[in-house]
Amino acid sequence: MRKLGVIYRKQGDRYVPGIVIPAFIHNGTYFLVGLRVYQDGMVDDWGLGAVMPLDKFKREARRGWIATRAPEGAQIVLSGGVPFSCTVTNVWSWIEIEDFLAEIDDELRALNDQPTTSDKCRAAYDAYQTNPSETTKEDLRAAYFAVPKHLRHYLMGDMDTKDSKIREVLDYWE
Secondary structure, eight states: OOOOEEEEEEETTEEEEEEEEEEEEEESEEEEEEEEEETTSEEEOSSSSOEEEHHHHHHHHHTTSEESOOOTTOEEEEOSSSOEEEEOOSOOOOOOHHHHHHHHHHHHHHHTTOOOHHHHHHHHHHHHHHSOSHHHHHHHHHHHHHSOGGGGGGTTSOTTTTTHHHHHHHTOOO
């Protein structure tokens, strides 16, 4: 996952753990921020004094308020300690908004000690290895395509072979 760190939000007398994921807020210009996602499914509003539920955040993201990339020639403003802005050229980005939202769902699963889509995919691969059948192969296919696309290459934990073992079983070569 691409998380930047673990954080906490005070909720009454307890602290709710969360993670920080980089994203752009698209509000005329593109503001690069550390998006704070908490174990209880709340997402912060970048220091404006409130948090929003995940479903509202997803609606806003799909409307274009959150972006995973800035287009060629866009102005980017880095938020935080030292104000800084620049204009981007030679843009290279591969994360689609739906994959980004799926990644957030996975991070919430991890924060709540539940299996992520990657965990489920590895389990489906193991099941296929134990019992290679059309059923276990289709289970593996469904599990593989549930993993956000930008996270699939590292499912097997081997930077050299990436996800080739799974793709070989599925006869899938993108």
